[in-house]
Amino acid sequence: MKVQEMVTRLGLQAFSPGEMEREVTGGYASDLLSCVMARAKAGHVWVTLQSHPNVVAVASLLNLAAVIITEGVVPDEETVQRAQEHGISLLGSPQTTFTVAGRLSALGVSGAD
Amino acid sequence: MWRYLLADLHLHTVLSACAEVEMIPPLIVRRARELGLELIAVTDHNAAHNVPAVIEAAAHSGLTVLPGMEVQSREEVHLICLFDTPDQVLAWQERVWAALPDRENDEEFFGAQFVVDAGGQYLRTEKRLLSVSAALSVEEVVAGVRALGGIVLAAHVDRPANSLLVNLGFVPPGLEIAGVEFSRRVNLAEAVRRFPQVAGYGLVVSGDAHRLEEMTAQTMLKVAAPTVAEVALALAGRDGRRVEIR
Numbered sequence: 100m101k102v103q104e105m106v107t108r109l110g111l112q113a114f115s116p117g118e119m120e121r122e123v124t125g126g127y128a129s130d131l132l133s134c135v136m137a138r139a140k141a142g143h144v145w146v147t148l149q150s151h152p153n154v155v156a157v158a159s160l161l162n163l164a165a166v167i168i169t170e171g172v173v174p175d176e177e178t179v180q181r182a183q184e185h186g187i188s189l190l191g192s193p194q195t196t197f198t199v200a201g202r203l204s205a206l207g208v209s210g211a212d
Numbered sequence: 213m214w215r216y217l218l219a220d221l222h223l224h225t226v227l228s229a230c231a232e233v234e235m236i237p238p239l240i241v242r243r244a245r246e247l248g249l250e251l252i253a254v255t256d257h258n259a260a261h262n263v264p265a266v267i268e269a270a271a272h273s274g275l276t277v278l279p280g281m282e283v284q285s286r287e288e289v290h291l292i293c294l295f296d297t298p299d300q301v302l303a304w305q306e307r308v309w310a311a312l313p314d315r316e317n318d319e320e321f322f323g324a325q326f327v328v329d330a331g332g333q334y335l336r337t338e339k340r341l342l343s344v345s346a347a348l349s350v351e352e353v354v355a356g357v358r359a360l361g362g363i364v365l366a367a368h369v370d371r372p373a374n375s376l377l378v379n380l381g382f383v384p385p386g387l388e389i390a391g392v393e394f395s396r397r398v399n400l401a402e403a404v405r406r407f408p409q410v411a412g413y414g415l416v417v418s419g420d421a422h423r424l425e426e427m428t429a430q431t432m433l434k435v436a437a438p439t440v441a442e443v444a445l446a447l448a449g450r451d452g453r454r455v456e457i458r
Contacts, residue, residue: 130288132381151287151349153380175349 414447
C-alpha cells in the first residue's frame, strides 16, 4: 500500500505530504523515540502521540515511509517545518494509536516482529 | 576562593506522592550533613511548597538548599529545574500549574502529598494531582526556567522511564540544558559508553531520593559559591569551575 492510499483509507490529515507514492512496508507504534530508533525499519509507518521535532529527525534517520500522529495532536510549527524540509510524510489522525494500528493491520500492514 | 562542595541536586520531600514519610525537612538536613553534603536541591514533582521549610531547617547548618522542581514535560521527560530563591521557584510553579490538568490526586493509587513546616509538622495535604505531565514541551520548560534565572538538568537519563534520552532518543539540538543527571547506582564509565548522546554535557550523579538512605554524595562541585550560576559554570567546566564524580 502506498502512503497516498493509506491517507485516503484512514482519512488522515497531511501536515507535510512527503512522498505520497512511497510504499509502506510495515509499521511500528511507540511513544519512546529510543525504542523507535531500535526497532522501526526503513519503509515503515510509525504511529505515535509524540509531536516533538525529534520525531522528524528519527523518521529521517530511519528513512521511514510516514509518521502518523494520533489523537488529534497538532505538531509544533517547527516539527511541521522540519518535516516539509526533509520531505517526511507527517500525517495526523483524530483516532487513538490503538485504533490506527488496528486499522493498518486490517489493511495488511504488519509489525516489526 | 574556591569551594569544593559535595552535592545532591535531586531529592523529594513528602510533597511528592511517591516519597516516604521520613522525607521531612529536619531528617533530610540531618542525613545531608551525615553524608558530608554541602549543597542539596529540593525537587518535588511539579511543585515546590516544601522548599521554604527545607531552607529554614538547614539555616545555620552549613548546608545550602537550592529551590527546585522536577517537572514532567509534555513528552513525559523529567527535568530538574534549579533556582537561587524560593520566589523564583514559586513563580515557575505558577507557570507549571497553569499547564497541569486540573485533577484531584488519587491517594490510594499515587500516595498522599503533604506540605510540612521546617520541623516536619503536618500543615496540609495538597489535593491537586502532581504525578502527571504538564502541557509544556522540553523546550518550553528550558526557556521558561532560564527566563526566571534558573537552570535545567535532564533527570536520570540512564533510567528506562521519563528520561530525555529514552523518550526523545537524543538531546534535541540547541536545547539549552546545563547538564545531564545519572542515577545513583550508575556505573559511570559504562553509562557514558551506553549513552554517547551525552558526550559534551556536564554530568552529575544524584540520589533522586524518595527515602533518606537514597541520598548520595557522589558529585563534587568546584565553585566559588553555592549558586545556580556557579553550578552551570562547573557543569560547563568553565572559568576554573568543574564537576568531579566520585
